[in-house]
Amino acid sequence: MTARFLFFAVVTLVIGTLAVSMFDDHDRSDLHRDRASQSAERVTAATVEPTFVGKAVCGECHQDNFQLHQNSGHAQTFHAANQDNIVQHFAGKTADAGTPHGFYTYVSGPDGLQVFRRRTADASDGDVDDETFQYALGSGQNAITLINLDSKTDGDPVLLEHRVSWFRSHGGFGLTPGHLHHVPEEKRELFGELFEGRPLQQCVWCHTTSGEVIGDEVKDLIANVNCEKCHGPGSEHVRQARQSDTPPPYSVGKADWDFESELQLCGNCHRLPRHVDPKDIRDYIPMMLRFQPIGLVRSACYLESEGQMMCSTCHDPHAHFTSKTQQQYIDDCVGCHQPDNDHHTVCSVSTSEGCIDCHMPAMKVEQGMVFHDHWIRVRPEN
Incomplete structure (x- = not known):
C-alpha cells in the first residue's frame, strides 16, 4: 500500500509540475507577445515622422x-485673395502705380482678385491688361500685398508680387516695400516684381505653417503662422x-533648445544679418527697422547678456505686441538695469521711465508704417 501510494503521489506531482510548467509557458508566451507588441509600438512611435x-x-x-x-x-498672414477680409480693401477701387505701370482697378472673382491695368485713370481707356492674383500676404495690421503664382515653360514656379499694397497707416494704397526703384523688364512686371527659386519659396514659407510652391500651386498648404510652425x-x-x-x-x-536657437527661429522670417545686404546693415537704412533681429544683435543689451537675451525676453511669441503696455515693456528694461545692482548698467537720465522713447523709439518707414528700432542704444540725437 505504501509503495503504491508513493507511486501515485510521485505521478501526481510530476503531472502537476508539468501542468504548471505548461501554464507558465503559455503565460510567458503571452507576456512575451505583449512585450514584443509594446516594444514594436514604441519603435513605431519613435520612428514614424510626426x-x-x-x-x-x-x-x-x-x-x-x-x-x-x-x-x-x-494668425492672419496668408489668405485667398477673394476672402471677404481682403476684398473689402481692394474690390471696386483704383490705385495709381506711377509711370510706366499705370492705374490698377480691382474686381473680385472666383479665382482671386482680378487686376485691370490701364495707362490712364480713364475707365474708357481701351488699352487694358489684366492679371489675377490668387493669394494675399499680411495681417493687415501693417499692410496687405497680393501675389500670383505661375509656372514657366520649364515648369519652374514664378511668383508675381503686386506693385501696390493696401496700408493701414493711411487706409489706402501705396507702393509695396522694395518696389520704389523697381524697373519692369517684361510686360508682366507692369503689375509688380517677379521672383523665382529660394526667394519665392521663402516668401510663402514665412507666411504659412506648411506650404511648398510647385508650379502654380501651394502644396500641403496650412495657411498662417500657427503653433506647429515654431513648435514642429x-x-x-x-x-x-x-x-x-x-x-x-x-x-x-x-x-537642446537655447537662447540662440530662439533668435535663429524668429530671425528666419523676421530677418537676420545673413538675409540682407551688408551695406544696408552698415548704413542701417530705414528698412532695417522692419527686421528687428538685425537691430537686436547689434545692441549692447544682446551682446553683453551672455546669451540670456532673446526675443521672448520682452515679447510673448503667442500674443500681439500690443498685449503689453509700454510700462510693462519698461519694466522689462528695468529688470535688467537695476540701480542697486553693481553688475548692471544704469541709465544716467532715469532708472524707471523713458526707456522706450529714448533707446527704442517708434520710427516711420515706407508708406507710414511704424516700427520700434530694436538696435537698443544711446542714440546720436540723445
Missing part, C-alpha cells in the same frame, strides 16, 4: 496661448499627452 495636427488640437490643452494667438498677426508637427506630442498627465517637455521640438 505629422501636423492643426492648431485646434493644440488648443485643447493650451487654451490661453491659443486665444492669444488668434488675435496676433501670425505635434502628432507625437499629442499622442504622449493623451497617454500621460505629465508628457515630456515640448518647447519647440528640440531637446
Whole structure:
C-alpha cells in the first residue's frame, strides 16, 4: 500500500509540475507577445515622422496661448485673395502705380482678385491688361500685398508680387516695400516684381505653417503662422499627452533648445544679418527697422547678456505686441538695469521711465508704417 501510494503521489506531482510548467509557458508566451507588441509600438512611435495636427488640437490643452494667438498677426498672414477680409480693401477701387505701370482697378472673382491695368485713370481707356492674383500676404495690421503664382515653360514656379499694397497707416494704397526703384523688364512686371527659386519659396514659407510652391500651386498648404510652425508637427506630442498627465517637455521640438536657437527661429522670417545686404546693415537704412533681429544683435543689451537675451525676453511669441503696455515693456528694461545692482548698467537720465522713447523709439518707414528700432542704444540725437 505504501509503495503504491508513493507511486501515485510521485505521478501526481510530476503531472502537476508539468501542468504548471505548461501554464507558465503559455503565460510567458503571452507576456512575451505583449512585450514584443509594446516594444514594436514604441519603435513605431519613435520612428514614424510626426505629422501636423492643426492648431485646434493644440488648443485643447493650451487654451490661453491659443486665444492669444488668434488675435496676433501670425494668425492672419496668408489668405485667398477673394476672402471677404481682403476684398473689402481692394474690390471696386483704383490705385495709381506711377509711370510706366499705370492705374490698377480691382474686381473680385472666383479665382482671386482680378487686376485691370490701364495707362490712364480713364475707365474708357481701351488699352487694358489684366492679371489675377490668387493669394494675399499680411495681417493687415501693417499692410496687405497680393501675389500670383505661375509656372514657366520649364515648369519652374514664378511668383508675381503686386506693385501696390493696401496700408493701414493711411487706409489706402501705396507702393509695396522694395518696389520704389523697381524697373519692369517684361510686360508682366507692369503689375509688380517677379521672383523665382529660394526667394519665392521663402516668401510663402514665412507666411504659412506648411506650404511648398510647385508650379502654380501651394502644396500641403496650412495657411498662417500657427503653433506647429515654431513648435514642429505635434502628432507625437499629442499622442504622449493623451497617454500621460505629465508628457515630456515640448518647447519647440528640440531637446537642446537655447537662447540662440530662439533668435535663429524668429530671425528666419523676421530677418537676420545673413538675409540682407551688408551695406544696408552698415548704413542701417530705414528698412532695417522692419527686421528687428538685425537691430537686436547689434545692441549692447544682446551682446553683453551672455546669451540670456532673446526675443521672448520682452515679447510673448503667442500674443500681439500690443498685449503689453509700454510700462510693462519698461519694466522689462528695468529688470535688467537695476540701480542697486553693481553688475548692471544704469541709465544716467532715469532708472524707471523713458526707456522706450529714448533707446527704442517708434520710427516711420515706407508708406507710414511704424516700427520700434530694436538696435537698443544711446542714440546720436540723445
